[in-house]
Amino acid sequence: MIDRGYYGGFGGAFLPEILVTTFDELVDYFNDVKNDPVFWREYEEVMSSYSCRPTPITYAENLTNHFNGPKIYIKREDLNHTGAHKANNVMGQGLLVKRMKKSRVIAETGAGQHGVATATMAAKFGFDCTIYMGEVDVERQRPNVFWMEQLGAEVIPVKEGTRILKDAINEAFRDWVTNMDTTHYVLGTACGPHPFPEMVSYFQSIIGKEAREQILKTEGKLPKRIYACVGGGSNAMGIFSGFFNDRDVELVGVEAGGKGLDSKMHAVRLSSEDASVGVAQGYKTFFLQNKDGQMRETHSVAAGLDYVGVSPILSDLKEKGRVRFEAATDREVIEALSLTIKKEGVIPALESSHAFARAFKEAPQMSKQDMILINQSGRGDKDIFTIADAVSDPKWKEFITKKAEKYNA
Amino acid sequence: MLRDYLENRLKEKKILLMTHIVLGYPTFDDAYKIIESMVEAGVDLMELQIPFSEPIADGPVILQANQKSLSGGSTVSQCFEFAHKVVERFNIPFLFMSYYNILYKYGVSQFVRDAAETGIQGFIVPDLPPEEGEEYLIAAENHVTSPIFIFSPTTSDDRMKYLASHGKGFIYCVARKGVTGAGTDFSDHLNSYLKRSRQATELPLALGFGVKSKSDVDFLKGKVDIAVIGSETIRLVDREGVGAVSEFIKNLNTD
Numbered sequence: 249m250i251d252r253g254y255y256g257g258f259g260g261a262f263l264p265e266i267l268v269t270t271f272d273e274l275v276d277y278f279n280d281v282k283n284d285p286v287f288w289r290e291y292e293e294v295m296s297s298y299s300c301r302p303t304p305i306t307y308a309e310n311l312t313n314h315f316n317g318p319k320i321y322i323k324r325e326d327l328n329h330t331g332a333h334k335a336n337n338v339m340g341q342g343l344l345v346k347r348m349k350k351s352r353v354i355a356e357t358g359a360g361q362h363g364v365a366t367a368t369m370a371a372k373f374g375f376d377c378t379i380y381m382g383e384v385d386v387e388r389q390r391p392n393v394f395w396m397e398q399l400g401a402e403v404i405p406v407k408e409g410t411r412i413l414k415d416a417i418n419e420a421f422r423d424w425v426t427n428m429d430t431t432h433y434v435l436g437t438a439c440g441p442h443p444f445p446e447m448v449s450y451f452q453s454i455i456g457k458e459a460r461e462q463i464l465k466t467e468g469k470l471p472k473r474i475y476a477c478v479g480g481g482s483n484a485m486g487i488f489s490g491f492f493n494d495r496d497v498e499l500v501g502v503e504a505g506g507k508g509l510d511s512k513m514h515a516v517r518l519s520s521e522d523a524s525v526g527v528a529q530g531y532k533t534f535f536l537q538n539k540d541g542q543m544r545e546t547h548s549v550a551a552g553l554d555y556v557g558v559s560p561i562l563s564d565l566k567e568k569g570r571v572r573f574e575a576a577t578d579r580e581v582i583e584a585l586s587l588t589i590k591k592e593g594v595i596p597a598l599e600s601s602h603a604f605a606r607a608f609k610e611a612p613q614m615s616k617q618d619m620i621l622i623n624q625s626g627r628g629d630k631d632i633f634t635i636a637d638a639v640s641d642p643k644w645k646e647f648i649t650k651k652a653e654k655y656n657a
Numbered sequence: 658m659l660r661d662y663l664e665n666r667l668k669e670k671k672i673l674l675m676t677h678i679v680l681g682y683p684t685f686d687d688a689y690k691i692i693e694s695m696v697e698a699g700v701d702l703m704e705l706q707i708p709f710s711e712p713i714a715d716g717p718v719i720l721q722a723n724q725k726s727l728s729g730g731s732t733v734s735q736c737f738e739f740a741h742k743v744v745e746r747f748n749i750p751f752l753f754m755s756y757y758n759i760l761y762k763y764g765v766s767q768f769v770r771d772a773a774e775t776g777i778q779g780f781i782v783p784d785l786p787p788e789e790g791e792e793y794l795i796a797a798e799n800h801v802t803s804p805i806f807i808f809s810p811t812t813s814d815d816r817m818k819y820l821a822s823h824g825k826g827f828i829y830c831v832a833r834k835g836v837t838g839a840g841t842d843f844s845d846h847l848n849s850y851l852k853r854s855r856q857a858t859e860l861p862l863a864l865g866f867g868v869k870s871k872s873d874v875d876f877l878k879g880k881v882d883i884a885v886i887g888s889e890t891i892r893l894v895d896r897e898g899v900g901a902v903s904e905f906i907k908n909l910n911t912d
């Protein structure tokens with residue numbers, strides 16, 4: 249192994265021997281493109297002509313007035329093609345796959361956003377594509393499954409384990425150890441063995457680079473706090489990394505509090521006592537696990553945050569005190585989502601709404617002179633079924649019932 | 658020492674048999690009976706897999722056995738108690754196979770020490786390359802047990818030598834890409850890989866992944882020292898029950 253990628257005590261490459269050569273090769277290619285300014289220009293070009301980069305920052309004037317606190321800005325990753333920051337990572341890895349001359353991509357997906365983004369990239373670049381998705385997530389994210397299949401990807405529902413994101417990652421690895429000659433595994437977040445945490449963060453860093461410039465241009469100063477939701481940690485790494493050197497900017501990562509910390513039904517790895525350091529899925533980080541080291545079930549209303557591990561880079565930043573971690577419960581998230589839709593006319597994804605929920609909790613205590621930035625990692629259209637249930641919309645139920653009757657007729 | 662035992666055995670048999678079971682599957686009692694049948698049928702050594710919730714290198718058969726064992730409530734301490742029982746009772750070497758998190762959460766040095774004190778002779782940890790295994794390697798050295806490393810067809814000659822320099826007991830060669838349980842084509846395309854493996858180390862070679870019949874074992878005679886039967890016995894137990902194990906192994910074991 250050439251290089252193992254440690255962040256403090258976290259990260260590493262705990263690889264089955266069969267994959268060592270594949271990873272060495274990937275590390276080589278990644279190091280090449282990292283040092284190649286032509287590659288980054290090519291990347292920016294694709295992101296501006298195929299996705300919507302640079303995505304704007306939006307001043308949320310009505311929310312600002314509502315809380316009577318700091319000025320609230322939103323970084324609009326929802327405006328990416330396919331509706332989430334996932335496109336940044338996927339297009340970057342897609343360009344890398346072209347360099348590696350592989351013909352097939354595989355990916356895991358939780359919310360389905362990363363799956364849709366990967367299937368889109370595969371369609372554009374002409375790769376075969378297989379997506380692994382936990383059976384539970386297939387159920388709750390049907391619209392995304394529909395789009396992946398329309399895009400030509402094969403979607404394989406994973407029936408093993410807890411049938412959510414971590415299980416989809418295991419299955420993707422099992423595919424990869426068989427097919428690595430032709431296949432690249434497009435891991436969707438800043439987790440997994442080296443170089444994935446670094447590589448995914450590298451592509452996502454485009455968020456923070458833009459955001460820093462934009463906010464300086466608009467406001468002439470940096471925000472007091474930046475909020476991002478944390479599943480595996482890629483959108484958080486993306487926006488935070490633009491501000492690591494700005495010591496006065498407080499970075500706040502928001503995890504999925506689910507039904508509350510006491511309920512044990514959550515996915516809080518960095519801001520609860522329920523997680524401890526372990527090694528799984530090829531890397532060392534905080535995991536929700538029992539004392540034997542068996543992974544626990546997790547829960548979140550947001551499929552994309554429902555994961556047992558977290559980026560090793562964020563674990564390190566937590567230990568170093570550079571990022572503060574908080575949790576938002578399902579209920580707080582739905583409230584924040586409804587408020588944001590009504591006040592600003594933007595529809596954050598359930599995942600992103602965690603960042604909003606925490607920001608709304610803290611805003612009333614902050615000064616009006618302050619300014620905060622929330623990363624809207626994705627848009628909520630995909631969550632229409634979950635949100636409709638959460639707000640218990642009678643007209644939606646009626647529509648679905650009628651639709652079902654038609655199908656059953 | 659494991660290696661001496663194997664080399665002595667190899668003076669009497671052309672190829673040795675190593676079998677694999679998942680602890681607590683179908684139950685600890687059944688696992689005990691399976692071991693009893695296997696030892697009686699002439700198995701030379703055994704891998705006892707401590708179940709893990711994320712067995713990334715295992716295919717559907719062993720994966721499900723891991724899950725069912727865990728949902729039946731198996732714990733690491735039960736696995737140690739069980740290992741103690743079988744080591745006392747049966748006169749063949751037993752190895753622990755598991756994923757690194759099981760060792761890590763237990764405490765790597767304590768795990769190796771407790772296992773060695775229990776009489777476990779070696780360890781197979783498929784997600785722990787030597788680069789990440791410093792504490793493990795030191796503990797194995799201190800407690801005179803064998804850390805067993807894995808070769809794969811994609812492993813370069815140099816890396817084989819590197820792995821062998823850290824390995825003790827024997828080297829586990831996986832027959833092909835992929836996970837446990839799928840079929841392997843046992844034909845001459847394996848020869849150059851096995852020859853490379855032989856050249857890289859003096860340690861005995863085991864070959865696993867997809868070995869399931871007498872003809873597979875026969876094919877391996879003269880090429881490797883140990884044939885590893887993994888998923889196939891689990892499949893057999895699932896299909897025909899514990900009683901079928903003895904005859905299956907006896908058949909594999911005839912010269």
Ligand SMILES: Cc1ncc(COP(=O)(O)O)c(C=O)c1O
Nearest residue numbers: 361479480481482483552599626
């Ligand atoms: C919109 C959105 N935001 C956030 C996430 C969480 O992932 P990460 O923490 O890697 O940004 C997901 C994951 O699917 C997502 O779809």
